[in-house]
Amino acid sequence: MQTALYLIPCPMGETPNEQVLPSYNFEIVKNIRHFIVESRKAAVRFLISLDKDFPIDSCTFTELSEHTDQKADLSKILLPLEKGESIGVISDAGCPCIGDPGSRAVEIAQKKNLPVVPLVGPNSMIMAIMASGFNGQNFAFNGYLPVKNGERESKIKQLENKVWKEDQTQLFIETPYRNQKMLEAIIKTCRPESKLCIATGITTDQESIKTKTIAQWKKEKAEIAKIPTIFLLYK
Helix, strand or coil, X not given: CCCCEEEECECCCCCCHHHHCCHHHHHXXXXXXXXXXXXXXXXXXXXXXXXXXXXXXXXXXXXXXXXXXXXXXXCCCCHHHHCCCCEEEECCCECCCCCCCCHHHHHHHHHCCCXXXXXXXXXXXXXXXXXXXXXXXXXXXXXXXXXXXXXHHHHHHHHHHHHHHHXXXXXXXXXXXXXXXXXXXXXXXXXXXXXXXXXXXXXXXXXXXXXXXXXXXXXXXXXXXXCCXXXXXXX
């Protein structure tokens, strides 16, 4: 096993590991004792789901999340790797470092010329593009849009204009409890012929991925409240 910074995907929701993760991942993870995690609790739960006897007490966990100060000194976060011991990066759901603070650790590894190895696993953004029917050669992930009314609609209109001018699929997300407000803003703001794909609960038993025009969405109620959802705009 190569000594490296391993980017370790985990399931989304309650999806069984074997449904979305190759067995090779566990062969790697079982040899790692240092972890950079979005939250310790979620990481421990994931490791125990891989092996109920995983030696948690022998592991170190360094939290790196959205709450970590942007000015925090992370210069020593990869010290075990520099000493010859592998480190794993684990997000709370899906692939780490995609819309995830773990990318700060990878940035440091790249600057220090330390090996980085991404492992295979579920990525809701890529899977949503795959199933949307939209342009998969030119797309942009925009993360969270502004929450305030007016600012949110302005951003949606800006993204819709990019769709039509640059032939670029636009992806964005929202905190699940605000999904309905986001959908209402999209329907109110976008032109009737624009297309919207709503990808909800990907890989879970609540999965639903539907593409319709804005005009069609006006006539259909989407049940997306409190479920992780990705919104995709295209023409």
